[in-house]
Amino acid sequence: MIRCNMCDVEMFTTSIDSVHPGYLPVMLVNREKGLFATEYKSELLCYVCPECGHIELYAKDPKKLRGKMIGK
Ligand SMILES: [Zn+2]
Structure with missing residues (x-):
């Protein structure tokens, strides 16, 4: 569960479309x-x-996105 930094209410998830x-x-x-x-x-x-419409974006699969880079 993720809360808005400004409003301290629970944020809901959406998908991103074109x-x-x-x-x-x-x-x-x-x-x-x-x-x-x-x-x-x-x-x-x-x-x-x-409440305020603030959005936060996360990578769904950060480990996969990171690839084989080491130490960065
Ligand atoms: Zn908010």
């Missing part, structure tokens, strides 16, 4: 540099405050 049909929803991409670059991707999880 504004126009045919456009892809927003996603996080972590691109490595180099010749054989790999892309690590994760969908977003969005929490919304019912």
